Every structure is written in structure tokens, then in C-alpha cells.
Amino acid sequence: MNSNYELRMPGVVYHGENALESLVSIVQGKYNRAVIFTDKGIEKAGILEEPIRYLTQGGVSLEILNELPSEPTCDQAQKIIDRFITMKADIIIAIGGGSVMDIAKLASVTGNGALKVRDLLKSPHLCKKTIKTIMIPTTAGTGSEATPNCIVAIPEKELKVGIVHTDMIADFVLLDGRMIRNLPKKIAASTGVDALAHAIECYTSNKANSFSDLFALEALKLIFSNIEKACEDVNAIKEKGNMLLASFYAGVAISASGTTAVHALSYPLGGKYHIPHGIANAIMLLPVLKYNKPYCLEEFATVYDFVHSPEVQLLSKDEKAEKLLKRLEEILHKLSIETSLRSYGIKESDLDTLVQAGMEVERLLMNNKREVTREAARELYLQVI
16 A cells, blocks of 8 residues: 555535535636536436526526537547637536546646647646536446546557546536436446446555545445446436445545556457447456456455445455455346457457557556566456457
8 A cells, every 4th residue: 555645636526416406506606608518418318407407597608519429539529629619618517427527627628729638648747727627427437527537549549548637627526316317227337337446446456545445445335235226226316326426436536546457458448449438347347356366355355344244254355355256246247237348349369459459558557466467468358258
């Protein structure tokens, strides 16, 4: 565990069934012109209606950017930001999943036109916030509303890359279970498992510390208790709200610590094969955790103790670790998440390309407690083909 560490969080966080109402007081008398970053699916589903009502009550004029793509490339993000610059806004409101929030965060540090997204890929330290942001997640998993991270694909490399800078941390976050009430089970499941991966990776990271451990463990307790009902029952608003909170906690853990080989090896699956980020992490989750088990027995046992009953005192650390892995496998099965790469057209002949791309994500591989060699990466991919 690191002996020196810090914690950066969003300025103000609102959580609860009526969290959206806080929009009125946030904007009233402080901002004049807002741009909502979202996508057409969210707009078509009517999810914007209530936030717009509160923003209107707050007295701001609104424009909507609704053409934000999922899993954006750096150039797609730049195209959206170029449009945003012409709108002369003084506040950004992101209503959507991770991709929407990531582009909004990029806009907050490039919105004056002084920098391009590709500049930040080369030199993330150049980030400087020029406009404040409000994040309203519509999925419970990415944790983007809590992190200083933005993920974009670099098309010529067929790889997703993270841009990380504390200036991209949100100024306001609203976590309201109503915003994910009608989320399709498939999306709720994949994003929920993404949050699970964030939490357990951060807890077992080489950069783990007292701050990240606190938030990662609380996230895991909430996820284990709520993920299945939140995904399966449209009326489970309490459980959905708990998953939003868990996703946020896991995002805070990322800010204090960092993900590991699960995310490192999943990035090529999204960048080259366009597998959704949450699904890619779900595919790599168990193989990597099983690979890490000999180096993470203490952490796995602690997680099991934290989320289960006192009976675990009768079990050894190895038994607890095995039961934890079995429970994770059960969650993936119950949520009907497909964890075979063959389902996405990936064959053994693709292994060399996957391994090469995965090994380039050194920033995250360095966090993994067990070294991931090229041979190990190849074997991990082979397990899910």
C-alpha cells in the first residue's frame, strides 16, 4: 500500500431520489447559458425532460448537443467540442453514460479553443479547466462523474487510451435513481459489472491506499447487494440509486488508486473490435482475477469478509478467495453477460494483435500486483476465446 496519497473529488455531490431538483439552486443566478451533452437515445427516451424542467426553473437558456457517439474516437470527440465552442456556454451539463461524460470533461478543458484533444493525448498535463461541469449519469457503472479520466479511441492505433488530469473532475454531480429506471437490462448489467471491476481492481492495485480502500470496499458491498435486482426490476429505485452510489464510490477509488490488468487487456477489445467497454471488462474480469489470486489472497479474503456474514471466520483465506470468485462468476451468469470473445468474431489468429495492443497499456499494467508478461497476456486472452 502506498504511504503517500491524495484524494480528489467532485466539488459537490447530490444523491437521492430527488437529487435532480438541486439543478435549480446550482444554476439560478450563477449561469446564463448551458449546453447539455447527451445522445439521441437518451433524448428520445424522454430522460432529458425532467432535468430541462429544473434548468428552465433556474433561469438558464439551453442548447443541446445530442450527437455524441458511444465509445468515441479522439477525432469524434473533437468534432463535438468544435461545435460546442461556437455555442458560447458558461456551464456544461452532461446527461448520459461514460462516453457522454468523457466528451463533456474534455470540452471543459478545451472549450476555449486553445487545445485540441490530440494535444492532450500527447501532453495531458496541458489540461486547464475553462468551464464548470455538472455530471448526471444515466448508467450505474462507468464512474466517469467521479474521475479525472477520459477514455477515447485512437483510430490509427485501434486502441483506447486514457487522458487523466485533475482539472477534468466534475464540479457538481447528481445521482438520482430515476435517471436509470428504464435502462435496458443488458446495459445496466454491463455497466454494473464495469463498476464492480473498478472497485476490485482499485482495491488490489499497487497504488491502493487508505482512501481508495475505503471507497472501493463500500462500492463492492453496495454492488454485491444490489446489482441483480437493480438490473432485473424496473421499479427497484432504491437498488438503482444504490448502484449509482456504488458506481460513484468506485470512480472515487479510481481517482485515488487506479485500475489494473482487467482494464489494460480490455482496451484493445474496444479499440479494435468495438466491444462495449463494460462487456470488455466483464470478459477479462475473472481470468485476470484468477491469475492474480496468489498475489491478492489477503485482499480477496478481506473483500469476502466485508460483503458476507460472520460465518467466514471459519474459512481460510484461500477458501474465501475461491468463494469470492465463485460469487463473481454467479453474478455474470445471472446477468446473462456473454464472456466469450468468439461471440464477437475474435479468433485465435487475432491473439498476436490483441497481446501487442494490451501490452502497450503500461500505465495500468504497472498497477497489477502480479506481473503480466506477453505470455501471460496471451494465455488470458486464450481463456476467453
